[in-house]
Amino acid sequence: MSDHTAGPREVRAPRGSTLTTRGWQQEGALRMLLNNLDPEVAEHPDKLVVYGGTGKAARDWRSFEAITRTLTTLGQDETLLVQSGRPVGVMQTHEWAPRVLIANSNLVPDWANWEEFRRLESAGLTMYGQMTAGSWIYIGTQGILQGTYETFAAVAAKRFGGSLEGTITLTAGLGGMGGAQPLAVTMNGGVVICIDCDPSRIDRRIEHGYCDTRVDTLKAALDLAVEARDARRPLSIGLLGNAAELVPQLLAMDAPIDIVTDQTSAHDPLAYLPVGVAFEDMAEYARTKPAEFTDRARESMARHVEAMVGFQDKGAEVFDYGNSIRGEAQLAGYTRAFDFPGFVPAYIRPLFCEGKGPFRWAALSGDARDIAKTDKAVLDLFPENESLARWIKLAQEKVHFQGLPARICWLGYGERDKAGARFNDMVASGELAAPIVIGRDHLDCGSVASPYRETEGMLDGSDAIADWPLLNAMVNVASGASWVSIHHGGGVGIGRSIHAGQVTVADGTPLAGEKIRRVLTNDPGMGVIRHVDAGYDLAGEVADERGVRVPMREGDA
Amino acid sequence: MSDHTAGPREVRAPRGSTLTTRGWQQEGALRMLLNNLDPEVAEHPDKLVVYGGTGKAARDWRSFEAITRTLTTLGQDETLLVQSGRPVGVMQTHEWAPRVLIANSNLVPDWANWEEFRRLESAGLTMYGQMTAGSWIYIGTQGILQGTYETFAAVAAKRFGGSLEGTITLTAGLGGMGGAQPLAVTMNGGVVICIDCDPSRIDRRIEHGYCDTRVDTLKAALDLAVEARDARRPLSIGLLGNAAELVPQLLAMDAPIDIVTDQTSAHDPLAYLPVGVAFEDMAEYARTKPAEFTDRARESMARHVEAMVGFQDKGAEVFDYGNSIRGEAQLAGYTRAFDFPGFVPAYIRPLFCEGKGPFRWAALSGDARDIAKTDKAVLDLFPENESLARWIKLAQEKVHFQGLPARICWLGYGERDKAGARFNDMVASGELAAPIVIGRDHLDCGSVASPYRETEGMLDGSDAIADWPLLNAMVNVASGASWVSIHHGGGVGIGRSIHAGQVTVADGTPLAGEKIRRVLTNDPGMGVIRHVDAGYDLAGEVADERGVRVPMREGDA
Ligand SMILES: NC(=O)c1ccc[n+]([C@@H]2O[C@H](COP(=O)([O-])OP(=O)(O)OC[C@H]3O[C@@H](n4cnc5c(N)ncnc54)[C@H](O)[C@@H]3O)[C@@H](O)[C@H]2O)c1
Ligand SMILES: NC(=O)c1ccc[n+]([C@@H]2O[C@H](COP(=O)([O-])OP(=O)(O)OC[C@H]3O[C@@H](n4cnc5c(N)ncnc54)[C@H](O)[C@@H]3O)[C@@H](O)[C@H]2O)c1
Structure with missing residues (x-):
């Protein structure tokens, strides 16, 4: 074995239509690994950390070298087999x-x-893979923006007539x-007040175009919000302060929060x-x-x-957004903490029932025009899907690509395979400059067991049955996917x-x-x-209508 | 869905060369599922329990019906996807x-x-699959006998010149x-004293030909043992009594135990x-x-x-055989309990390093002559392997088939694929009456993470890294196996x-x-x-000699 200790270096995926490997499946894996570690994409590329705390793309630099x-x-x-x-x-x-x-x-x-x-990590025997870090399909903050957008779109659909x-x-x-919250709300046409106690965070969101304006008093925030709401104008307001003070004050004031x-x-x-x-x-x-500090x-x-x-209690739509605040409040002795639901059972599960989830793709060409063309193809394929059309249009305006140009949108059973087949045809015809990789987050309809979230x-x-993600991985291997991963502890942490x-x-x-049709x-x-x-x-209705075979519903039923 | 409540019935695999399904891969799965539940094979077939406590082949009879x-x-x-x-x-x-x-x-x-x-099991949401119960490749007690034989053969190889x-x-x-212990020791040429406090257990082993004789006193046992040892004659002796009394007495007597x-x-x-x-x-x-009772x-x-x-301390070879007796003794305050090792690190791991493990196969024809022919084929393929030859010969004499005729023996990397290819050729040529299924226990060299055993x-x-069995399952799916399974909790229980x-x-x-060559x-x-x-x-030596590719050993090494 080598004595040579490999160290940090700056990496970036090759672009264009020339192979640096022996085939496009390998090339896709190589470019996406490199893209995950592109300084434009990764949080701490020198430490091989892509996102989400310590979510890594490779164990160490020697492993990175051997993989590439x-x-x-x-x-x-x-x-190739990759173990943590x-x-x-x-x-x-x-x-x-x-x-x-x-x-x-x-x-x-x-x-x-x-x-x-x-202990195992410090002995060099494992790494934390998060979801898309260790499986080489992270595409920057677009994924978070879209997930948040989709959640607020589901809130709108459930309670407010779709907007x-x-x-x-x-x-x-x-x-x-x-x-991502302020932009996700305005993309859905709404007004939002976002409290943060750290002024630098508010300023950064405004700088990046995710938040419209900042105010430092409750009254100013509420006046702005009501005015915009009445004009039916989208507006996001960053409010400096402590949520544990301001949310109770807003309640006491009987503020018109929906x-x-x-x-x-x-x-x-x-x-x-x-x-x-x-x-x-x-x-x-x-x-x-x-x-x-913890007690307080x-x-x-x-x-x-x-x-x-x-x-x-006053009629607002209230939900936990996956940060465990209900559990912590309960630990402090507040007994009604779980009176409102988590966001998955409240809004996402109906989408999961239709096989909907975070479909995403990236252009190996590195050419943003390839994404523009695929955007158009998706809009052409699903002309009746308004929320999708709104998302794609807004994403084109608001999302700055990080690393290889990429897109995310939620598609369901019977839709993903159509989109994938279309992309493949567009590569075949030369309409796109190079192949496209098609993947998704692990947070999807049939790929995760996570009793505190999905x-x-x-x-x-x-909730705790974990057979499903394992079957999901195996059936993807059996269907022709280019790379497949099984992870533990993403999102909610080790054990969960x-x-x-x-x-x-x-x-x-x-x-x-053929592979795409089966996998998707x-x-x-x-x-x-x-x-x-x-x-x-x-x-059950989706299965019946779209012909998904479930043996327990067949036979002498 | 059906209101019809499916109930217990007696099942037995079809025999012969006529398909009852649309192909031999499906047929293999169907026959082996049915064979697992054959009353000759399963412990409680009416409850779908095959072996190992509550290790089941199907969740319930309705599921069984839908699977078949x-x-x-x-x-x-x-x-077909099967979830618990x-x-x-x-x-x-x-x-x-x-x-x-x-x-x-x-x-x-x-x-x-x-x-x-x-809780989940009683809600009808899961079942305990053990290892080969829920994965449809249990073949009766032959598997235990062979594993025990292999362990004692490894003890012999390590300390006593191979016998x-x-x-x-x-x-x-x-x-x-x-x-299985008395027969496994005599198969290896040795003399064994087996203590049990339940006389009916000793009698049953004698009846089934697994144990030679029963005595009720320490002295009688020791006299018989020494005499047989000196004559270099294999002998197994069932001794009635309490091991916690008799083992210390034998130590005090300075009995010549190896x-x-x-x-x-x-x-x-x-x-x-x-x-x-x-x-x-x-x-x-x-x-x-x-x-x-527990304390005592x-x-x-x-x-x-x-x-x-x-x-x-007196020089004997001592090992724990996977029953946690060291842990229990430690709980009672005995501090030197872990002075002797478990059987896997002591004897089995060197075999695992060579890719050796419990290779097994069954004749879908139901014809015992097919197994006799494959036995011969294996002996022909590996003429230099004495322990294998001894095992096959003894198994032919001592093992009564249960359900479909089957054989087990330990083969390593570079051997299993040869045996599998030969069997396939023998099916092709018509030498065998019908196809053969080739599988193994989950207790194998690269397919299990189990910190208290393998x-x-x-x-x-x-010890606790669980990436390996998951990679093992995925690579088997990717190599062309006919059915693949991932289980939790087999052998040592839930969580372990x-x-x-x-x-x-x-x-x-x-x-x-082609599939066999890759999978095996x-x-x-x-x-x-x-x-x-x-x-x-x-x-590492095995990898180098036999050409197993390990990326971290390649490159500028
Ligand atoms: N829904 C999901 O799927 C999902 C996804 C990712 C993260 N999360 C959870 O969402 C939470 C936020 O994640 P993040 O990555 O944005 O965390 P972060 O640490 O980057 O940001 C937290 C922000 O909260 C502010 N804050 C802390 N205490 C405050 C208070 N009392 N009043 C006002 N502001 C306060 C901080 O100043 C900071 O800006 C985490 O708990 C995370 O686990 C949920
Ligand atoms: N090595 C392995 O891979 C492996 C495999 C299977 C089982 N095991 C372990 O081996 C153990 C035995 O398994 P089993 O299925 O044969 O169990 P079992 O319950 O069928 O048999 C245990 C026997 O021990 C006898 N016994 C109990 N206390 C005794 C005493 N004080 N003195 C003498 N005899 C006593 C009982 O009469 C009984 O016959 C279990 O702990 C099991 O977990 C290990």
Whole structure:
């Protein structure tokens, strides 16, 4: 083995239509790995960290080197095996098989806790893969923006006739994820007040075009909001302050709020500002008196959640946005914390029943015109889908590409395969400059078991059953995906989730067309059958109408 | 859905060369599912329980019906998905893909405990798949006999020049698993004293030809043993009594014991007879005073283990045989309990480094002559392998087939594919009456993560890393296996293991030949690379000699 210690370097995916490997499936994997680590895309590329805390694309730089070297020479009937970011084998398979198989961060359950994980990680034996970091299909913040957009679109569809026009949303947290909220609300036509205690976060969102304006008093925020609402004009307002103070005050004032949620970093009580603490003193206080800080933060969260429940009592639409603020408030003794639901059972599950989820693709050419053409193709394919049309139009205006140009939108069973086949035809005809990779987040309809998020409150109580993501991975391997991954702990942390990903390269060949048709039918099909099995009527209807086969519904039924 | 409640029935696999389905891959899966539930094979077929406590082949009888119905009509490019024994989908794949994909008993880690499992099981949402029960490749007690034979053969190879001739082994426990010990030792040429407190167990082993004779006193046992040892004659002796009394007595007498192990049911303290309790009173005492019984059982285990350590101090070969007796003795306060190793690190791991593991096959014809012919083929292929030759010869004499005739033997990397290819040729030429299914236990070199058994004490501390079985499953799907499974909790129980299985049908076609070559190379290949990665020199040598590609050893190395 080499003594040479590989170190950090700046990487960027090759562009254009010239292969640097022996085929487009391998090339897709190589370019997307490199793209995940492009400084435009990754949060800490020098540490191989892509996003989401410590979500990495490769174990260490020696592993990175060995992966890229192996992909470069990998044959059309060979498969590279990657174990938590390290390449561990190359085996002969066949042309229908994936070129890369990945398993990241998986632990035997009794050992699946952060302490053992950290021990193994520091011994160099594993890495945290998050969802799309270790599976090489992260495309920057567009994914978060679109997911948040889709959630607010679902809120609009459920309560407000399909648009947030004429409504006011109240939320907090303008951090890495939460910062997508103001733009997602205005994209849906609404007005939003976003509270954050850190002025620099508000300013950054305004600078990046995600938030329209900043105010420092409650009254100013409310006046602006009401005026815009009455004019049915979208507007996002960053309000400086502590949500645990301001949300109760707004409730007491009987402010005309229609929708309430929150994306402060409540999952970590040392990152939530307690009432009565100045923002400037927060870091030092948390560091020196963590126990006292935690108690006070939880107490403040209880007041914050109590006010959210108060808004719900008055008729507002209220939901938890996946930051565990309900659980923390309950720990502080507030008993009604779980009176409002999490966002998945409230809005996303009906989409999952139709096999809908975060379909995404990237142009290996590096040419933004390829994405413009695929955008148009998607709009042509689904002319009746208004929310999709609005999203694509707004994304074209608002989203700055990071790394390889890419697009995300939610498509369902019977739609993804059509889009994929069209892209493949466009590559074949030369309309696009180079092949397209088609993948998705692991947060999808049939690819994740995560009882605090995606599978919270399943109708039949099957939240913790983890067979589904494993079947999802295996059926994607069996359908012709280009690379497939099984991860543990993404999103909600070690011990709390099992999930799978797939990416398939549309290289314009008939074989790729056959693979795409199967993968992009079977992959969302897992979402339909998972929800049929759990007893969701909507999923049953989708299965019947679109011909998804479920053996327990057949036979002498 | 049907109101019809499907109930228990007697099932048996079809025999012969006539298809009852649309192809031999489907036929193999169907016949092996039915064979697992054959009353000759299964422990409680009416409850769908095959072996190992509650290891089941299907969730319930309605699921069983739907699986068999679906397999009967399944096409050559279709794949059936099975979630914990229930068929949940049929998807279009391709001819290289498996016909069945199975995930059994998997839970998100934080919920992976017996309590939650039992809750989900009683809600009808999951089942316990054990290893080969839910993956349809159990072949009766031959598997246990061979595994025990292989362990004692490894002891012989390590300490006694390849044979147990002229040695005396001391063990206890003649139950379902432990009952294989006397025959496994004599098959290796040795003499063994097996203690059990239940006379009916000793008598049953004698009746079934697994044990030679029974004595009721220590002196009689020792006299017989020494005499046979001196004559270098294999002999197994069932000794009635309590191991916690007799093992310390034998130590005190300075009995000439060479090897000591134990397979009493120590994993469950309510099933281990404490010193001073009559066997007749055991069940009632455990039922009425479980806490007191547990304390006394653990105290007795401590004495038992202390004596085992005493034998080790005097130079005997001593090992734990996977029943947790060391852990229980430690709980009773005995500090040297872990002075002797578990059987996997002690004997099995060197075999795993060579990709060796429990290769097994069954004759779909139902014709015992097909197994006799394959036995001969294996002996012809590996004439230099003496232990294999001895095993096959003895198995032919001693093993009564249960259900479809089958054989098991341990083969390594570079061997399994040869055997599989030969079987396929024999089907093609008509030498065999019908196709052969080729599978293995999940307890194999690269298919299991189980820190209390198969991955105990890995050189690099990676015992709990569960990426390997998942990669193993995916690469088998990608290589052309006929059915592939991922299970949780087999062997050591919920929370403690993740493991994968594969079965491939040799139907005599060239395509099956191609699949077999890949699966039976890549599947044991996982064992080699798993142990290379953990730093075992032997595995590195095997990889280098036999051409197993490990990217971290390539490049500028
Ligand atoms: N819904 C989902 O799928 C999903 C996805 C990602 C993240 N999350 C959760 O959302 C939360 C936010 O994620 P992020 O990446 O944006 O975190 P972040 O740490 O980048 O941002 C949190 C923000 O909250 C602000 N804040 C803290 N306490 C406050 C208080 N009392 N009042 C007002 N502002 C306060 C901070 O100043 C910061 O700007 C996390 O808990 C995360 O786990 C949910
Ligand atoms: N090594 C492996 O891979 C492996 C495989 C299977 C089982 N096991 C373990 O081996 C053990 C035995 O399994 P089994 O299926 O044979 O169990 P079993 O319950 O069928 O048999 C246990 C036997 O031990 C006897 N016994 C109990 N206390 C005794 C005492 N104090 N003295 C003498 N005899 C006593 C009982 O009479 C019984 O015959 C279990 O703990 C099991 O978990 C290990």
